[in-house]
Amino acid sequence: MPVYEVEQKYPVADVAALEARLAGVAAGWHGVVEQADRYFGHPSRDFAATDEALRLRRTDDGVWITWKGPRLDASAKTRREIELPLAEAAVPASPPATLDRWTDLLEALGFRRVREVAKRRRLATVAWDGVLIEVAIDHVAGLGDFVEFELQADAAGIALAATRVESLARHLGCTCPEPRSYLEMLLTQA
């Protein structure tokens, strides 16, 4: 069954104020992670035109590969996503070395390195309208602070998930969604 990621992102001018509002809805904090994402272009598709993305993500815990399909929906960012864990490809285990071996493989297949996106992500969960919504406060190198809300859904549940995400965002005072990915924002800046 395809899994869709319904997510919405907002710029944050005042992180402390947002944290206070999250406390007001009893957000449960569960960790901080540094994520370094290496994005790739496709050998024959223009991912900017097809609205897809392929990345290798490195954290302290390991390395993942992620494909994001085209957004299905203009308001909330709903897209099909396939994310798979990569085994350590170096001895001794080293996420940077594994990332480099995978970059070699993707480049051999004609994918091209586009850009890296580095962020510090703080994760929380909020119980809202009967479901648990994932909340991430991101500090993105070169871009600043954002908050992202996310729910996973199957095809039949996308509309309801988007309604729930928007309702929580409004309640927290987030009113001006940012439709672009961090990668797109960085490429636009350049």
Next chain:
Amino acid sequence: MPVYEVEQKYPVADVAALEARLAGVAAGWHGVVEQADRYFGHPSRDFAATDEALRLRRTDDGVWITWKGPRLDASAKTRREIELPLAEAAVPASPPATLDRWTDLLEALGFRRVREVAKRRRLATVAWDGVLIEVAIDHVAGLGDFVEFELQADAAGIALAATRVESLARHLGCTCPEPRSYLEMLLTQA
């Protein structure tokens, strides 16, 4: 440093006779493995023309992804190879389910399933001319029995590795090398 695989393959009419000759060079046997390889075509390159291959390999021990670059050399099959282990992508761990998740990812990126190659491989090592040469006796579904000799080399060592592989093959009575991959042989048959 790029790693090259110098390998040569021969059809085997009489497996018992080959085993007797391997005993004569004190081959050390070290296991039997069932390998199921799923080969893919590239979204925009004709791998038959570029002489590359991309496959997912499943054994009882796990799943790997392998890219093989073009053969550099007509006599021994010398090519650049990148092989990386894949982490289990299913809970509970299931190599077939991991293979299917990776197939989904490759298909989302425009790769196409071409064909599966299944074989039972018996592995041995032979000390020859001061190095250890890997020997595999393969029973390939739909094709029959083959023996493959393999040495890894860096760029400077390719010619010497090819000479060593050919010398052992001649000593064992293997005289008519098969330049095609199992995949190519199966596709030619079809």
